[in-house]
Amino acid sequence: MLTERRATILGLVVREYVQTAEPVSSKALVDRRGLDVSSATVRNEMARLEDEGYITHPHTSAGRIPSDLGYRTYVQSLMAEEPVGVEEQRTITHQLHQVAGGLDEWLSLTATILAGAVGNVAVVTRPRAVAAGRLRHLQLVELNAETALLVAVMDDGRLRQRLVPLRQPATQTQLLERAARLNARLAGMDGSGARALASDLPDADEAAIARAAAELIEEPRGAEETYLDGLSRALRQPEFADPDRMLDAVARLQAYRLRTLLEGAADAQPGETRVVIGSELAADQMQDWSVVIARYGDPEAAGTVAVVGPTRMAYERTIPRVRYIASLMGQLLHDMR
Amino acid sequence: MLTERRATILGLVVREYVQTAEPVSSKALVDRRGLDVSSATVRNEMARLEDEGYITHPHTSAGRIPSDLGYRTYVQSLMAEEPVGVEEQRTITHQLHQVAGGLDEWLSLTATILAGAVGNVAVVTRPRAVAAGRLRHLQLVELNAETALLVAVMDDGRLRQRLVPLRQPATQTQLLERAARLNARLAGMDGSGARALASDLPDADEAAIARAAAELIEEPRGAEETYLDGLSRALRQPEFADPDRMLDAVARLQAYRLRTLLEGAADAQPGETRVVIGSELAADQMQDWSVVIARYGDPEAAGTVAVVGPTRMAYERTIPRVRYIASLMGQLLHDMR
DNA sequence: AGTTAGCACTCTCGCCCCGAGAGTGCTAAC
DNA sequence: GTTAGCACTCTCGGGGCGAGAGTGCTAACT
Incomplete structure (x- = not known):
């Protein structure tokens, strides 16, 4: 008791x-x-x-x-959560609006900001459609006489591209017409739809393009890139004074090892913040670690924000900050579309 | 003597x-x-x-x-360089052809392969035009009534995108026409050309699009992303047994610190491999480090491959492997276009 | 019954000491 | 010019030890 x-x-x-x-x-x-x-x-x-x-x-x-x-x-x-102060909010949103480039830079910047705010490792994954993606629009660009660049715009605004070899050389104008024709039939389709259509097309090149489009649509959600920052700051924690532990930490945090950690929260709802502490982590070898994790976005494009650190973590600061960043990202992502 | x-x-x-x-x-x-x-x-x-x-x-x-x-x-x-054996060449090219996704995954994979081949930290930067870029083609995609996605294909095949708010709502068909009109005048232009044209266009939306295109063209070569791998392997070297040194190494190798290191070789010719040892490094605090660095690509799209490690490095293995990877990348990059 | 002072006991940590071992520089002989 | 021999130096690891921190328990107090 x-x-x-x-x-x-x-x-x-x-x-x-x-x-x-x-x-x-x-x-x-x-x-x-x-x-x-x-x-x-x-x-x-x-x-x-x-x-x-x-x-x-x-x-x-x-x-x-x-x-x-x-x-x-x-x-x-x-615990009493320590709210994100007005001043801190201002700093964060200000930094977040610094971004000039595309989605990738924005995600990487977010990881940096979050890492700075909580003094630990921050991880951000690229948003991806939870439902299977659909094609919004495709475009063909002439690269040389025998090759075209196929650009697919997905319904979540993401771009995917692939080179398509052409049997029949085509000019840019011809490619534009062809893209228009294909768009009329492919827009809104998912992968299997595009594949079915591909086998109906008489023209070999158009069929090849449709097949390539189908592959792009079904592409395994794009490599699930993760952005990580704050490593050297987190390693300054006394728990890593021992070089073996430090080495161990670096090896584990190489982004690809983190995947399994983060997958556990794929079913979390945006707005929900999960905390997984030490032995609660499925990964056996990470008993000394905790993860604070939140999803951002909506079913059409959702990603994960997380902070990873030693179990000795300032949870009352970390949790509200992860939540705040996740909600900000959700908003910004929504505004983008 | x-x-x-x-x-x-x-x-x-x-x-x-x-x-x-x-x-x-x-x-x-x-x-x-x-x-x-x-x-x-x-x-x-x-x-x-x-x-x-x-x-x-x-x-x-x-x-x-x-x-x-x-x-x-x-x-x-x-030193006698230890050539990259036939078997090793096969392994490397085999791994390199695994890549399914786009340029980014390819670069990241290359860093991993190189790091594995030399057992040290490998860094790869995104190729970028040494000369100012030119627009090959632009495309507009309807996102919603008031916003279009502008996609610019650069002459090096790189994609850049930006949201453009529209004063006049437009359908996808209208956007296609508009893109065709703009392409006729903008294709092949550099940033200032596009900017000049923008101020000539009567239609406010088209002017805005042309301005956005100009910014995309001039965009600071894209953030110069660097891909890094092999950190935890390199940290296993006995020189990092002391935790302070290890921490120091991790902090330094955070990609953004590496920029200045790599910039020193921006003028190197593809094919040339440079070795910078210890105190020869401009960065004062990296006296114990060496860098083996090579450029890949051609003036239209060139990037850097490097291996960073302690001065106690197997130069006779590292140098030919950096050179080999750089030449492979040059070829592949060339084939892509 | 709950609280507290007092105290013996335990364990760590930093320090010093010391001997073993590795490697050098020098000298003298070959 | 080369080499054996040897005295000398320096590091490194281990053992011993005392100081200090903190606990658990007991007995007295409220």
Whole structure:
């Protein structure tokens, strides 16, 4: 049973440990956090908290550190989220509007901003259609006599391109006509529709183009690129003082390893923020890590924003900031279309 | 004066040190490299080499390690390049042809392959026109009644896109006509040409589109994205056993810090491979690093391939592999157009 | 019954010391 | 010019040790 006083103490242990990265002693809590009981009482309560599994001992004569259950309880019941201040909001939106280039730069910038705001590794994935994509429009551009560049605009505004070899050389004007013809029949189609149509077309080149279009439509959602930033900042945390751990962290965070981590939240709704702590992570080897994760966008184009860091993380700051960035991204993505 | 024997010894010291990462003793050289003189003779020669600045002493009773001058001499006169074997060539081209997606995935894959081939950090920059770009073709796609997506195909085949707000709502058909009209006048233009034309156009929307096209053409060559891989592998090198050094390395290698490093080789010719060793690097704080760098492509679209690692690097392997990858990329890039 | 002072006990951490080992530079002989 | 021999230097790892921090328990207090 978590009495009110024990809950308070657990909360203070988490906060103190997150701040100092040192095991928290009973004395430190009384002295620096203004508990109006003696350290002996705190010690008794701590022993109870340890029995119940909320905190642990690195060794006999050291202070306490929160267990995964301790963090979980803190996040769910004890913590008061620290709202994103007006000033901070302004800074973030300001930075976010700096972007001159396309979607990719925007995502990469977002990762940087988020990493800066929470002092940990931030990951952003490219938005992609949850439903299978449809073709909005295609275009052909002459590259040389035997090759055309096929550009497909998807219904989520994403561009995909592919080279198409031509049997019959064609001029740009001919290509434009051909694109117009194909557009009339292909617009709004999904991959299988385009494929079916391709087999109906008498002209070999047009059929090839339609087939290429079908492949572009079905393309595995584009490589799910992830943008990551804040690595060197996060590595400054004392938990990585040991070079083996640091190396381990770098290797794990190479973007492709993160995929599986983030996939777990693919079913989350935009607006929802999930926190996965330590042993709750499916990945066995990431017991010391936590992930704060949110989806942004809508079913037509949704992506993931996440912060990854040691379980000793300032959850009350991280969670609202991830949520805020995700909602901003959702808005901006919506405005783009 | 570097006698032949001293040159041999210097070469052996470099090779041995690169391999073992331990200071090289006179005895080790005689025992393991089959020198047919005694260790005392080697010691004498080493003392000379040290006087002349080719090698140094970490401390009095330790073996020798090459200085930057030592590496430089090795690379320029002593080393025999280890050619990329047929089998390795096959593996590399095979991997390189795996790519399904666009340019970006291709570049990122190349970085991975190169990093794997040399066991160090590999960096690849996006190819960009050295000369100012020209417009090949533009296309307009209806997004909604008030917004169109402007897609510009550059003469190097690169796509650029931008949203253009419309005063007059337009259907896709109208947009197609408009694109055809604009293409007739804009194709082949550079930025200032497009800008000049924009101010001549009577229609406000068309002028806006032409202006947007001008900006796309002049767009700062696209953010010069760099693709980096092999970090965690490189960090396994013993020089990073100290966590401070490791942290330092990670921070430096965040892509944006690398720019200045790579810029130094912007004037290199494709085919040329440059090696910059330790103190030769302009960046003061990278004294322990070397860069092997090559340009690929042609003036119309050129990029950089590089390997970055500790000065203790297997130059005879790295240099030919960087050169090989650069030439492959040049070919592939050429074939794409 | 809950709280607290006091105290013995435990464990870590940093420090020093020291011996083993590796490698050099020098000298003297070949 | 080369080499054996040797004294000398410096690093590195391990053991020992004392200081310090923190706990758990007991007994007294409210």
